[in-house]
Structures are given as C-alpha cells and as structure tokens.
Amino acid sequence: MAVTLSPALLAPAAALIVWTLLMLLWLGFARFSAFKGANIDLGKVPAGGRGQDLEGVLPPHVNWPSHNYTHLMEQPTLFYATVIMLALMGQGTSANVGLAWTYVILRIAHSLWQAKINTIPVRFTLFILSSVALLGLAVNALTTALSA
16 A cells, blocks of 8 residues: 655644744743742752642742643644554545644644633633544544555
C-alpha cells in the first residue's frame, strides 16, 4: 500500500507545539517576575524544589500559566498521535484539517482564558469543545485504519 503523506494536517500540530513553548516562556516570566515580591531568592531554594512547590507561596494567578502548561502536556499528546496517524494514512481531508485547526484554536483560547481569567464554566466549555474536535479526529483515524 502506497502512503501519501498529508502535510497540511501536520501544520495545526506544529502550531500547537509553538503555542505550548510560548506558554512555557509565559509561565517562566510570570514566576520569575513574582519571586522578588515573594522574597524568593533562587540561590537559597533547597535542592530538588519543583514548580508545584510554589502553590500557596505565590499568588494563585501567577501559577495559572503553569497549570495550563501542564494541561498542554496531557490531552494534546493524543492530538499529536492522532494527526500523525491521519497524515500517514493520507487523510488530510478538509474535514480533518478543519477539525485539527478547530482543536488548536480552542486549546489556545483555553490557554488564554486559564492564564488570564480562569473561571471554570468557560474553561470547561472550551475543554469540552476541543475534546469533541479531538474525538472527531480519533474516530476518523480509527475508521480509516479499520477500512485499510
């Protein structure tokens, strides 16, 4: 069976990777900016300290970008695997590319909401909508693989 790669389907994944790295920079800037106000001297932090040790030490809103970065290490891993499978099966259809971009746009909106406002009803809605887009991609990957 000849494989026709669908690079258009990989662009949304690349965009989400770039966004994830931007969130990493955002969380670093937010935390390092807050250290002075919290009288934290990094030279005096005990060995083995982790970012989650800052919960309750820094104001909650300072940790929100970090919480989102953690979320970007969770469900999006399924997204990456799914779009790679679809791309390898030559399934860069307009429907799949549209679902992939929808997922990425909703995840970016989720990130911005969580990092800046962080009210749960909106955040949860964005999560559910992005999950539905991912489910559509996953079902398309499964049906394609089963029909091969």
